[in-house]
Amino acid sequence: MNTLFDVTLTEDQRNLLTAIAHPWLTTGEWPLWANVQHQHDLRGKDADVLLNSLPNVGIEGPFAASYGFVFHPRPHVSPRDRVNLTVAASLVLPEVKMATGEPFVKVLRHMIDLYIGRPIAANDVPTVMLRSTELMAEYPYIKPWFIKVVPDLLSHEPAISTGGATLGDGSWEREVTRSVMQYIGVESVEDYIAKTIKIVTANAAEITTTPVEPSEPQTFTPERAPYVDPALLDDLEKAARTSTWKLHKLIALCQELNDNYVARNPYACAALTRAVLDHIPPVFGHKDFKQVAAHHSFAVQRTDKAHAQKLTAFKDIADDALHRPISTAIPGIAMGDLPEPARLNAILQEVARLL
Structure with missing residues (x-):
């Protein structure tokens, strides 16, 4: 059932994921899709075909109802788009697991602690913030490179809802919402991915089984x-x-x-x-x-x-x-x-x- 755990990638599929991962792991910037296409064109391979062949769980449609090794902003990727890996790529690329997957779980557990420890007010709902400066002080062993890219990772994980901003000095802050409470008890990258697959699969099932109201004869079309x-x-x-x-x-x-x-x-x-x-x-x-x-x-x-x-x-x-x-x-x-x-x-x- 959990196809992301069970799948065996072809060499070409693995090379595609590596081509996406390498620039990000070295510079913190995802590559333009045109550059990935060009690398594969030179080897006689079609990057678009390979991208569409990668396994996913859930359904093609809303962000929170689909999960795979990559995230991209629209079904047909344009040359100027940037295609991002998700934490799930840790399952197939050891370098991604070591550089991002494992520290991501540490940050997630820290977010859970922040949310659990939020103050309770009778007439207000306090905002809980995750800040890069505080994260660096709390976890000095996490590489500054990783802390810089945390907002990018969070924005492409489907079950974590967060918003915030990057400040003028390069530091950032992100709101910690109740969504992180779904991950209480997660201890490893594999735990996190399995839990996310479960959440996404449930979201997809809810969408596909929702009855259509008589007054709304048109079928539901997910936003692309x-x-x-x-x-x-x-x-x-x-x-x-x-x-x-x-x-x-x-x-x-x-x-x-x-x-x-x-x-x-x-x-x-x-x-x-x-x-x-x-x-x-x-x-x-x-x-x-x-x-x-x-x-x-x-x-x-x-x-x-x-x-x-x-x-x-x-x-x-x-x-x-x-x-x-x-x-x-x-x-x-x-x-x-x-x-x-x-x-x-x-x-x-x-x-x-x-x-």
């Missing part, structure tokens, strides 16, 4: 990618290291938007999209997004200006999600009412360019 491109989020985090603008809230809003988009929560997505649009105008030198759409000279003027104008028009739907009072009528905001992801991605790309 996060709303905000993960590579674009990486660009914003890199910009945050040198920019005088503080991007903590923007990055957190985008991460929460991605989580709610995958979970198909239309009201939260509408509110978060509106929050992003209200948050970014000062970077463009304007007070509100309507002024941005009307007056900013975009790098790709005609296309991106059209995206901005469409997003301005979305304000009415977002206002409906946020401000419509309860009544005897049933409100109707659905996932299809959200702007196409490409529109917000284009505007955030312009933000990254300006920064």
